[in-house]
Amino acid sequence: MKEYSQIRKIAMIALLLASASLVAQTATGTINATLVNKSAISLIFDSDPGGVTLGGNGSSTASVNLGTISAFGPLAPGVTRPSVTASNYTVRTLFDVQVIQGGVASPNYTLSAQLAAVAPTGFTYAVDAVTLTTAVQTIQANGAYNTDVRHALNLTVSTAAPGAGGPAVGTPLTTTINFTATSN
């Protein structure tokens, strides 16, 4: 009986050791991750409720189709004619600029613009009250980030006849304006 008791004890110990070996193995590891949060701003054009619906709305390469314009005739929706004089008339539409910032410790931005090429004969372009040329012109010195900022695109057209200082008539004319936003 004493021998059986010892054998039983040995068996119990063996079972305990065996069960201990069944506990799940563990392992640990670490990932050393890095991220460079680069500072940047982006500029997009948004349609203004009072203006022409932009092509490429919400992008940085948008387009404005003013349709057919004239001194006295009807205009497309979103296009107004704030002035008509003997020598010229102005058509206007509104558009929004939104500058989005990330990682920039800047309170606001400066918006500038320039014509990509000399304006067609008989045309003068202005954004707000700033007449555009092929040189960079400051449009706004303290634009607010992350919100639509309304701007007026004013196109002044000479009333002169084609060939006499006036624009070509009946032909689609295209002009590109380059905008730059710079963080202050």
Add this chain to the structure above:
Amino acid sequence: MQVGKKVLIVMVGSSNFVAHAWKALLLACCLVYPIVGQGQAASATAQLTITMSVQSSISLIFQNNPAVGTTGFCPLTNPGTNNVGLDLGTAAFPSGSDSFPCVAYAHIGSATYQVSSGFDVMVTKANSSSPNYRLAAEISVAPPANVVWLVNNVTLSNTGFTQLDASDAYGTRVTKTLQVQVKNTVPAQLLQETITFLATAN
């Protein structure tokens, strides 16, 4: 080659001092980089392309004649636009006059009277090579019997435009006189017309 040799000597000859110097340099770069990075203004560019087509156009407006207020030149309501009013008052054959002193009143023959008032028409052009324009007018409804509406002695019709001028100059006032001739047999009533003027570029 000479420069390369010098660098090699420095590297090979580096000791703990050189190693510490490199560490210090790297640390300085790490510290300065964010500051320099923040000092640079971020910028973004975008393009807006504008397209349109210009069309020739002309406009017509009515204006008070410079002699407005004198006999023969009554004031227009809403002058300077293309939609004006002209009140010729009240007239009667027996009285030989009109209630408005600005209206010119006259008897034509033995049984008809005429009231008239002058005003100016101005036509302007834009982006057009047209040298001049022609002017026509039309009344809106057929007048009662023995009532005639005229402009500068040209009888108007409600069946089509009647030409008044063949070549008027742009940007120049053209004085026109509206006349109403009423025979003494016409019953008392309100005489009213909307007269449409049409300028067409030549």
